[in-house]
Amino acid sequence: MAKKKVATRLEKEHLSKVASLGCLVCQRPANVHHIRPVGLGMGMRSSHYQTIPLCREHHQGQFSIHNCKQEFEAMYGTEHEMLQKTLKEIENIEEANNFFNYNKGENNG
Ligand SMILES: [Zn+2]
Ligand SMILES: [Zn+2]
DSSP, X not given: OOOOOOOOHHHHHHHHHHHHTOOTTXXXXXXXXXXXXXXXXXXXXXXXXSEEEEOHHHXXXXXXXXXXXXXXXXXXXXXXXXXXXXXXXXXXXXXXXXXXXXXXXXXXX
């Protein structure tokens, strides 16, 4: 009954932006981790927009969000704090891009 959720083009774009930020902890190349949604029942898939970049080690290694969630969150902040940080960074990058394009336009005009 349940349909498998496939990422749309926009979601894929977002996921690649998240991954391109690099690991939130150590800045190494990252994969995306889907955080557990707040206020949704167990078994609900979190959205592709609720993702944070973590390298292999910090994602699923010995000391990682999957293996030592409590210690990890105590040290680096909760998943949701990391999500806010991630979204903010993407926003900043997008603002910088817009600014750059705007200036380019002016120079050409
Ligand atoms: Zn890392
Ligand atoms: Zn994960």
